[in-house]
Amino acid sequence: MKAAVYRGDGRAMTIEEVEVDRPMAHEVIVRTVATGVCHSDVHHVEWADNIDIPRILGHEPAGIVEAVGELVTYVKPGDHVIACLSAFCGSCEYCLRGQPNLCDKSRTARRKEDPPRIARGSERINTLANVGSFAEKMLLHENGIVRIRDGMPFEQAALLGCGVITGMGAVLRTAAVKANSTVAVFGAGGVGLSAIQGARIAGARQIIAVDVSETKLQKARELGATHVVDASLGDPIEGVRALSWDDGGVDYSFEAIGIPAVIEQAFEVLRPGGTATVIGIARDEERVSLNPRLLLGERKLQGSSMGSNRFRVDLPHYIDLYLQGRLLLDEMITRRYRLDEVNESFDAVLDRSVTRGVIVFDQ
Amino acid sequence: MNGRAVVLKQPQVPMTIEEFPVPDPEPAAIVVRITQAGVCGSDLHTWRGATALQSMPANGRVMGHEGNGVVFKLGAGLSADSLGQPLREGDRIVHSAVMACHRCHYCLRGEFSWCATYPSNREAGVFPFFVGTFADYYYLPPHHPVFKVPDALPDSVLSFVNCAMGTVTDGLIRAEAGPGKTVVLQGAGGLGLLATAIACEMGVDQVIIVDRLPKRLELATALGATHTLNIDEVATAEARLEAVRQYTQGRGADIVMELVGNPHLMEEGINLLASGGTFVQIGAVPAGQTATISPGALLKGKRIMGSLMYRPRVIPLLLDILQRSQGRVPFERLVSRSYPLEQVNQAFHDVEWHDQTIDITRAVLVP
Numbered sequence: 092m093k094a095a096v097y098r099g100d101g102r103a104m105t106i107e108e109v110e111v112d113r114p115m116a117h118e119v120i121v122r123t124v125a126t127g128v129c130h131s132d133v134h135h136v137e138w139a140d141n142i143d144i145p146r147i148l149g150h151e152p153a154g155i156v157e158a159v160g161e162l163v164t165y166v167k168p169g170d171h172v173i174a175c176l177s178a179f180c181g182s183c184e185y186c187l188r189g190q191p192n193l194c195d196k197s198r199t200a201r202r203k204e205d206p207p208r209i210a211r212g213s214e215r216i217n218t219l220a221n222v223g224s225f226a227e228k229m230l231l232h233e234n235g236i237v238r239i240r241d242g243m244p245f246e247q248a249a250l251l252g253c254g255v256i257t258g259m260g261a262v263l264r265t266a267a268v269k270a271n272s273t274v275a276v277f278g279a280g281g282v283g284l285s286a287i288q289g290a291r292i293a294g295a296r297q298i299i300a301v302d303v304s305e306t307k308l309q310k311a312r313e314l315g316a317t318h319v320v321d322a323s324l325g326d327p328i329e330g331v332r333a334l335s336w337d338d339g340g341v342d343y344s345f346e347a348i349g350i351p352a353v354i355e356q357a358f359e360v361l362r363p364g365g366t367a368t369v370i371g372i373a374r375d376e377e378r379v380s381l382n383p384r385l386l387l388g389e390r391k392l393q394g395s396s397m398g399s400n401r402f403r404v405d406l407p408h409y410i411d412l413y414l415q416g417r418l419l420l421d422e423m424i425t426r427r428y429r430l431d432e433v434n435e436s437f438d439a440v441l442d443r444s445v446t447r448g449v450i451v452f453d454q
Numbered sequence: 455m456n457g458r459a460v461v462l463k464q465p466q467v468p469m470t471i472e473e474f475p476v477p478d479p480e481p482a483a484i485v486v487r488i489t490q491a492g493v494c495g496s497d498l499h500t501w502r503g504a505t506a507l508q509s510m511p512a513n514g515r516v517m518g519h520e521g522n523g524v525v526f527k528l529g530a531g532l533s534a535d536s537l538g539q540p541l542r543e544g545d546r547i548v549h550s551a552v553m554a555c556h557r558c559h560y561c562l563r564g565e566f567s568w569c570a571t572y573p574s575n576r577e578a579g580v581f582p583f584f585v586g587t588f589a590d591y592y593y594l595p596p597h598h599p600v601f602k603v604p605d606a607l608p609d610s611v612l613s614f615v616n617c618a619m620g621t622v623t624d625g626l627i628r629a630e631a632g633p634g635k636t637v638v639l640q641g642a643g644g645l646g647l648l649a650t651a652i653a654c655e656m657g658v659d660q661v662i663i664v665d666r667l668p669k670r671l672e673l674a675t676a677l678g679a680t681h682t683l684n685i686d687e688v689a690t691a692e693a694r695l696e697a698v699r700q701y702t703q704g705r706g707a708d709i710v711m712e713l714v715g716n717p718h719l720m721e722e723g724i725n726l727l728a729s730g731g732t733f734v735q736i737g738a739v740p741a742g743q744t745a746t747i748s749p750g751a752l753l754k755g756k757r758i759m760g761s762l763m764y765r766p767r768v769i770p771l772l773l774d775i776l777q778r779s780q781g782r783v784p785f786e787r788l789v790s791r792s793y794p795l796e797q798v799n800q801a802f803h804d805v806e807w808h809d810q811t812i813d814i815t816r817a818v819l820v821p
Binding site (some may be wrong): 220263267269270271289293294296336337404405409411412 | 537538601632633634655656657659770772774775778
């Protein structure tokens with residue numbers, strides 16, 4: 092099969108012919124139909140890392156089951172599925188306490204002594220998050236997929252498994268935003284827009300989108316923001332406070348970019364008792380600086396991992412919301428690519444010319 | 455200057471209209487001129503003498519607790535509503551219908567509707583006289599929670615905000631209604647219809663509503679119910695359980711709300727719950743009636759809770775929901791009839807819910 096392989100140092104990916112191993116007992120082979128292009132894929136090239144190279148990036152796919160291992164009962168060939176990078180083992184401490192998104196995933200990955208999932212001759216090819224969706228096929232653990240109903244279109248379904256669940260889950264699960272509360276979302280990219288939609292669905296009274304791009308703010312309005320603050324025009328902290336009830340700030344804020352200064356802003360715009368949730372991925376060496384006095388007003392700062400998801404529960408629900416017209420996904424997909432255009436799709440993420448790009452495979 | 459108020463001297467005799475002097479407000483109190491007052495199921499209970507919560511004072515009881523009005527006179531020193539919005543005489547307001555002392559154990563926990571200290575018998579002829587909404591005026595004690603009504607909202611959607619709508623909303627909040635949840639509503643009267651719309655605005659996945667009057671079920675659908683069960687068609691508890699399970703991948707509902715006041719609905723409601731689900735008793739059950747359940751049915755994390763009225767902070771939420779849903783959710787259809795104050799006995803007769811041909815959802819009195 093064909094796959095886009097990243098070979099390190101920030102170089103462009105190359106389309107290569109690689110081989111997929113046979114599924115082990117609890118694994119499945121899924122033919123990729125569509126996959127989102129996420130900024131966290133782009134980070135690896137943008138930051139020129141050499142983690143696990145050579146490596147197939149991509150982690151936000153939907154597809155069709157092609158083959159299953161001998162102990163798999165959850166799906167059968169022909170089933171439509173979304174693959175999610177939060178595969179869960181189901182029996183570690185986190186899984187046992189109902190936080191499968193925090194599973195360390197060691198039991199759903201292949202062991203060192205096992206043959207590689209993907210290889211090119213004798214060369215082992217790694218996959219990002221054990222998914223690696225910039226490829227015609229994926230070899231996945233069965234606990235990393237959720238079966239979806241046949242009527243759900245694949246391109247929209249693909250977005251659900253990472254970007255949408257990360258943003259909506261941060262709102263609905265991690266922060267558990269309540270009806271009538273006030274919300275500020277910093278960053279109106281794919282994850283931020285999903286957070287905005289989550290807040291709208293949860294019945295937030297006021298949803299303030301903050302970004303530096305007028306185009307993104309326009310999209311945010313379209314998807315549910317009641318107010319916008321253009322951070323390129325002035326201090327966003329003042330901007331959000333001025334829009335809030337009694338100028339006191341908001342009940343919930345979300346940082347969906349991963350920039351320390353913005354995390355600080357998200358914390359500063361809280362009213363007493365408010366909660367700031369960090370979703371964006373900052374680089375390891377970054378640090379944030381807070382005014383500890385603000386914590387004494389019972390403000391909270393927390394992180395969200397993949398939207399605290401239980402994706403086999405959440406994604407069928409999100410699909411209902413999409414089919415009911417309450418979750419808007421068509422509006423988020425602004426560009427489609429073929430696999431051999433994957434490098435262009437990364438450029439579009441970096442020059443911010445796209446809301447969400449999706450790679451669609453020939454079937 | 456005098457004003458009129460509806461007084462019930464004893465249960466099941468016609469109510470009378472009496473006149474009382476309109477008091478000047480104490481500092482920070484408000485005299486409200488009533489625009490309209492809703493007739494609520496619990497008013498009917500009071501009239502029948504069937505409620506466990508209220509006693510009948512010697513001079514009779516001033517009736518009515520739901521309704522809205524305009525500021526007639528502001529007490530000295532009061533210039534803003536509870537959210538700090540400027541307040542003047544003539545402004546439309548919704549007041550909290552929960553009368554509370556604001557300083558007891560429960561009030562300090564934020565649970566004003568559990569306040570046991572505030573006199574709740576609404577005795578006629580005692581200062582400040584206007585202690586019920588079936589009247590020309592209503593007296594709000596100092597610093598009572600009031601909320602200015604946004605200009606965009608018509609009076610036709612305001613009469614039920616401070617009782618029926620607040621009550622179902624706080625029940626939904628206490629039961630943790632929200633995205634991903636399925637709610638079953640037992641009863642499609644004013645409470646059930648309002649609960650339908652509010653549950654949808656709170657983001658719940660599905661609302662399944664149970665009643666026997668087709669017109670009410672139709673209105674429930676217009677307000678956002680995803681499924682309706684007519685108990686004349688789905689006539690057994692087993693059939694209703696099967697239907698609810700079918701809509702929920704075999705699990706059952708996350709929340710069941712009893713909105714009728716029929717104690718026999720509890721057993722069915724608990725069976726309709728998924729594991730971990732919550733049964734909320736909201737309907738006022740006449741004193742002395744009891745429910746029988748199998749305690750073993752609760753073992754998989756099911757909870758039973760009651761919810762009485764609401765916390766005042768719910769009112770701004772409702773004014774916001776009414777605003778953002780204008781043109782989309784037909785809240786104005788909730789009130790189907792209005793009567794002048796003098797016809798209060800006729801209004802009670804007409805809304806008496808045992809009549810199954812009823813087409814009234816909610817009636818209001820307009821003084």
